[in-house]
Amino acid sequence: AQKVTQAQTEISVVEKEDVTLDCVYETRDTTYYLFWYKQPPSGELVFLIRRNSFDEQNEISGRYSWNFQKSTSSFNFTITASQVVDSAVYFCALSEDPNFGNEKLTFGTGTRLTIIP
C-alpha cells in the first residue's frame, strides 16, 4: 500500500524567510509519480509539480524548488523569500504508474503554511 507522510502539521514563518516542507513516501512500486499541490483558502487544489521516480534531478521554478531523494524516500519542497500569498495548505501526493493502473493520488495530511507579514 502507498503512504505519504507530512510530519509538519503547521508552520509559521516571517515574510521573506525561506521555508521547507517535508514529504516522506512509501511504495512498493518501482515506477511512481510524486506531486505537490497547493490549497489556498478558496479550497481549490492547485497543481505545483510532478516528478517521476526515474528523475531525481532537483527542480527550481522561481521561488520554488523541490528536492527528490529516492534513497530516503523524500520529496521536499522549499519556498525561498516567502510571501504572504504563499499562505496555504500544501499537500504532497503519490500515484502509481498510470500504464499499469489508475492514477489515483494518495495524499499526505498536508502542511498549513502561514506567512506572517
Added chain:
Amino acid sequence: DTGVSQDPRHKITKRGQNVTFRCDPISEHNRLYWYRQTLGQGPEFLTYFQNEAQLEKSRLLSDRFSAERPKGSFSTLEIQRTEQGDSAMYLCASSPLGDTRLYEQYFGPGTRLTVT
C-alpha cells in the same frame, strides 16, 4: 480555457436525505476521479472512471454511495440516507489519456456537504 466544474458548491441537508453532486470534467478528458476531503485531512480517493466505465472503487465508498458517468462526459455522485459522517468536501478531478509522462489531475472547486 474551461476547467473542471462542480455543482453545487455547497449543500446543506438533513440526516437521512439523499443528495446528488455533479462534475463536468475538462472537455475530452477520458479519466475522471472523485475524492473526499474531511477537515484537516488530505483528499482520499473514492472512485475512478475511464470514459463511461467505473474501473475502481475505494472501500470508503459504502453501499450508500453510487457514481455514474453516462456517455463518458459528466459524472454524478449520489449519497443515499446521508449521515453526519458524510460531511466533507467532495472533489472531482479529470485527466487526459495520452502521454503519461505529462499527465496531471485537474481538480474542480469541490462541493462542500454539511449534514445536520
